[in-house]
Amino acid sequence: MKRVAIAAVIGFTGAAAIAVWAGGKGESPPALTVLGSPVDAKMVDLGAGLYADNCASCHGAKLEGQPDWRRRLENGRMPAPPHDETGHTWHHADQQIFNITKNGVGSVVPGYESDMPVFNGILSDAEITAILGYIKSTWPERERDFQAEITANNKEGS
Template identity: 35%
Template sequence: MAAPARWYKQENVSRGGALFAEHCAACHGKRGEGAFTWRQLGADGKYPPPPLNGTGHAWHHPFRVLGGQIKSGAPGGQGNMPTFGDRMSDEEIVDVIAWFQDRWHDEIYAQWWQIEQRSKQ
C-alpha cells in the first residue's frame, strides 16, 4: 500500500518538536518511545505512557481522538496523562501530533490514514 502524502508541513514538525520536548518528553521519552512497560498496569492501576513513535497504539486513533487526549488527558482514568488544553493552544496540539506522526514509518502512517478517513464517514 502506497503511503498518502502527509497532512502536515515541516513547520508543524519543527514547532511540534519544541513543544513535545517541553511538555511531553518527560513521560513519553525524548523520541516518543514511551515507557518500556506501557502495556502493563502500573502499581497505581493505570497504564504508563505509551510510545507515540509508531510502535504503540497511537496510530489506531483518528486525529480527533489524539487531539482530545492531549487536550483533555487520559480517558476514564486509564492513565496518568494530564490535560494540556490549559497549557497548549489547539494549533500547538496539532503541531505536537505532526511531530510524532513524522516519526511513523510510511506503512503505519498509511494504516492510520485509512482509520482517519473512516472516522470522517
C-alpha cells in the same frame, strides 16, 4: 468493558495526522496532514520542540514510551505508551488523539483514570496539532497509511 477501555487507551496518548495519496501513478508519496491541515517542516520543528517540553518526560525523547508500557503500574494506571511505530497511537483517528491530548483520556474513555495531564489551557489547539504533526512525521509509511484510513473512516470525531 474495562478491557476494551484499557485497549483503547493503551494505544493512544497523541498524536496524529492522516496520510493522503497525491493520486495517480508516479506522483509524490503521501502528504502529511493533521485534522485535514497540511504538515510542513515549520510545523514539525515547532511540534518537536513542544513535544520535548511537554511530552518527552513521560513518552520519551525518542517517542519510545515508558518501560513495560503494557503493564499496569502499582497505582493501577497504565504507563505512558510509545508514540513511535512500536506503539499504538497510529491505530487511532486524528480527532481521537487530539481530544485525548486536549481533554484527557476520560474524554474518549469515560471514567478511565490516567496519569496523562489535560493540556486544555496549557497548549493551544495549534500547538497540539503541531505536536501531532511531529509525531506523525516519524512514522513509517505503513503506519501513516493505516492511520489515514482510520481517520478517514472516523466520522464521529471520537
